[in-house]
Amino acid sequence: MAKRMAVDHQLVLTGRRQAHECAGDLPPAAHYIKADLSDPVLSARHLAAKFFSLELGRLDLLIINAGIGFHTSAGREDVVMVRQTLDVNLVSSIMIVRQFAPILEASRGKVVFIGSVAHRGAANMPTYAASKAGLSGLARSLKSEWKGRIGVQIIHPGPTRTTMHAKAGYDPGIMRKLFFSPEAMADEIVQCIRDDRARTQISIRARLGRLILRRRP
Ligand SMILES: NC(=O)c1ccc[n+]([C@@H]2O[C@H](COP(=O)([O-])OP(=O)(O)OC[C@H]3O[C@@H](n4cnc5c(N)ncnc54)[C@H](OP(=O)(O)O)[C@@H]3O)[C@@H](O)[C@H]2O)c1
Incomplete structure (x- = not known):
């Protein structure tokens, strides 16, 4: 996604790795800020301080993409996994948008949340789904609260062949062949952002549905 967005945006990227560890992955001219979102309050403050020190003057698009999950049944999740999942996926999102809302508003910008089709529920990943x-609730609330001031979009990708499943302790087996490639998913997400599409579920089912509709006379 970053590589695609770099074509027409000045990028500021963030991750939990040291800058030198991901230097080869970054698009040229992208800024990088190291931040670990498992501490939502400190990392959001740190991100804002570092961002403003770059003196870029505006923020057109804030994409909140980092996410983790653990594959385990509801009764067996340990509290560290539960807290980490909620902190990285949800609490840090709340803290980050709070820090960046004023500059987004001044720039007439938009925040994009990367959700998941799992927001409707996912067996063996209950905290991730939650x-x-x-x-999703956060995005809907901000959309109504910020109407006319800051754009809000949430995109729900379907299964994609990234490293996320291995990190979550889940082996999808042969099903992995049916998953989106990371490149195809990045294309879909970037297009959704550019089109400012309202319905943004990106699943094999939705893609097939669109193709069938297009073929109807
Ligand atoms: N892959 C799928 O099937 C799928 C489906 C639906 C939605 N999504 C969503 O898509 C988004 C991207 O996931 P992905 O599939 O690209 O998986 P990924 O390759 O694991 O990417 C997740 C990113 O979040 C970062 N991250 C995790 N914990 C962090 C922390 N504490 N602080 C800062 N960064 C942290 C990871 O950093 P590290 O590289 O250091 O781990 C990684 O860069 C996530 O929000 C995920 O929930 C994925």
Whole structure:
């Protein structure tokens, strides 16, 4: 996504790795801020302080993409996993938008949340699903509160062949072949953002549905 957005945006990227560890992955001219979102309050403040020290003057698009999950049944999740999932996926999103709302408004900008089709519920990933449902509620609330001032969009990707499943302790087996490639998903998400599309579920089912509709005379 960053590589695609770099074509027409000045980027400020963030991740929990040290800058030198991801230097080769960053588009040229992108700024990088290291921040670990498992501490939502401190990392949001740190991100804002570092961003404003760059003196870029405006913020047109804030994309909140970082996310984690753990594959385990509801009764077996340990509280560290639960808290970490909620902190990274949901609480840090709330804290970050709070820090950046004034400059987004001054720039007539937009915030984009990367949710998940799991926001409707996902067996064996209950906290992840809850965090994404929470993100959905957050986006809907801000959309109504910020109407006419700051754009709000939430995009719900379907399963994609990233490293997320291995990190979550989940092996999708042969099903992985049906997942979106990261490149195809990045194309879809960037297009959704550019079109400011209201309905933004990106799943194989939704893609097939669109193709079928397009073929109807
Ligand atoms: N892959 C899917 O099937 C799928 C489906 C629906 C929605 N999504 C959503 O898409 C988004 C991107 O996920 P992905 O599939 O691209 O997985 P990914 O490759 O694991 O990317 C997640 C990113 O979040 C970062 N992150 C995790 N914990 C963090 C922390 N404490 N502080 C800062 N950054 C942290 C990761 O950093 P590290 O590289 O250091 O781990 C990684 O860069 C997530 O919000 C995910 O929920 C994914």
